[in-house]
Amino acid sequence: xxxxxxxxxxxxxxxxxxxxxxxxxxxxxxxxxxxxxxxxxxxxxxxxxxxxxxxxxxxxxxxxxxxxxxxxxxxxxxxxxxxxxxxxxxxxxxxxxxxxxxxxxxxxxxxxxxxxxxxxxxxxxxxxxxxxxxxxxxxxxxxxxxxxxxxxxxxxxxxxxxxxxxxxxxxxxxxxxxxxxxxxxxxxxxxxxxxxxxxxxxxxxxxxxxxxxxxxxxxxxxxxxxxxxxxxxxxxxxxxxxxxxxxxxxxxxxxxxxxxxxxxxxxxxxxxxxxxxxxxxxxxxxxxxxxxxxxxxxxxxxxxxxxxxxxxxxxxxxxxxxxxxxxxxxxxxxxxxxxxxxxxxxxxxxxxxxxxx
Numbered sequence: 001x002x003x004x005x006x007x008x009x010x011x012x013x014x015x016x017x018x019x020x021x022x023x024x025x026x027x028x029x030x031x032x033x034x035x036x037x038x039x040x041x042x043x044x045x046x047x048x049x050x051x052x053x054x055x056x057x058x059x060x061x062x063x064x065x066x067x068x069x070x071x072x073x074x075x076x077x078x079x080x081x082x083x084x085x086x087x088x089x090x091x092x093x094x095x096x097x098x099x100x101x102x103x104x105x106x107x108x109x110x111x112x113x114x115x116x117x118x119x120x121x122x123x124x125x126x127x128x129x130x131x132x133x134x135x136x137x138x139x140x141x142x143x144x145x146x147x148x149x150x151x152x153x154x155x156x157x158x159x160x161x162x163x164x165x166x167x168x169x170x171x172x173x174x175x176x177x178x179x180x181x182x183x184x185x186x187x188x189x190x191x192x193x194x195x196x197x198x199x200x201x202x203x204x205x206x207x208x209x210x211x212x213x214x215x216x217x218x219x220x221x222x223x224x225x226x227x228x229x230x231x232x233x234x235x236x237x238x239x240x241x242x243x244x245x246x247x248x249x250x251x252x253x254x255x256x257x258x259x260x261x262x263x264x265x266x267x268x269x270x271x272x273x274x275x276x277x278x279x280x281x282x283x284x285x286x287x288x289x290x291x292x293x294x295x296x297x298x299x300x301x302x303x304x305x306x307x308x309x310x311x312x313x314x315x316x317x318x319x320x321x322x323x324x325x326x327x328x329x330x331x332x333x334x335x336x337x338x339x340x341x342x343x344x345x346x347x348x349x350x351x352x353x354x355x356x357x
Contacts, residue, residue, distance in 0.1 A: 021048035024093065024110050024123055032128040032155030033100050036194035040086070041095045041125050043110060051114040053089040061107035061124065070109050078103075100129045130154040132196035134186045141176045142284060143205040148173050151186035151196065159189045176203045181235065206285030207232035212278050212292045220268050220296045228263040230278035230289065238280040245274045248293065268296045 027042035059070035162169035246254035
């Protein structure tokens with residue numbers, strides 16, 4: 001019995017001596033990479049003198065049938081054509097994985113076999129694959145407020161860059177202006193082709209560039225109609241419009257004459273002459289347009305439609321008169337011809353009487 005124990009101890013010691021030169025060393029045991037990019041596990045391995053490496057393989061830790069086990073990457077369909085062993089059969093055991101996905105996160109192990117023993121590294125590499133998460137806060141601001149852009153990941157990455165509607169953003173912190181509304185996204189420098197999902201910044205401001213549009217030129221004819229339209233640029237859009245009118249001599253004392261984006265002046269009178277102003281308002285604030293002068297002629301004038309109706313009636317009247325005159329002319333011509341024939345007949349009888357005598 002003692003001899004058997006001694007032999008076992010010697011075998012264990014012998015195996016420990018042979019395996020004492022075996023090791024796998026990772027340059028970075030907790031690498032982190034961006035989704036869609038590539039990663040390289042840099043590592044080296046050693047073994048006892050006199051051994052020859054026959055085979056190498058990279059494995060990934062996974063639960064299989066409820067048991068934690070190591071499976072070769074070549075056995076995962078999801079890694080097909082995405083990993084490459086860039087080491088050798090000497091001492092380099094580096095591995096590259098391309099087009100990383102977030103489900104590639106996990107533990108990875110290196111395994112090699114010599115002509116004497118096969119060994120898997122007890123040490124492991126834990127890979128974290130991260131996506132980018134863009135954030136803008138506050139998401140809704142008023143013009144002039146401060147805005148901060150934040151690009152978040154699950155691990156430390158190099159510097160990030162920002163884009164608004166495809167154009168570079170100079171700084172991740174700024175005072176919001178009206179033109180800063182839009183879609184923002186971030187990316188890691190050097191990996192601009194793998195950006196984050198976009199986030200929206202909504203910059204609100206009161207009505208700007210308020211103006212009045214009129215659908216006539218010159219002076220208005222008394223009795224005609226005109227529409228005045230109030231336009232503005234605002235976010236949110238202006239939802240309240242108020243119209244004011246003042247005299248030409250005193251625009252400071254203006255009276256409210258209507259509401260709504262369109263002011264309709266129907267059948268204008270001389271009293272409608274004056275300076276018109278529109279006030280546009282939204283939840284952020286309000287602004288006024290410049291004044292527009294509306295002048296109504298004092299005398300009545302025919303509108304184009306009235307003139308057209310008169311011309312039409314005159315034309316119809318002329319046609320009626322002509323149609324009535326034509327029969328009269330025909331009758332007059334016929335009677336004249338008949339009278340002329342009678343006269344000729346009477347003269348011819350007189351001549352006959354004279355000849356007979």
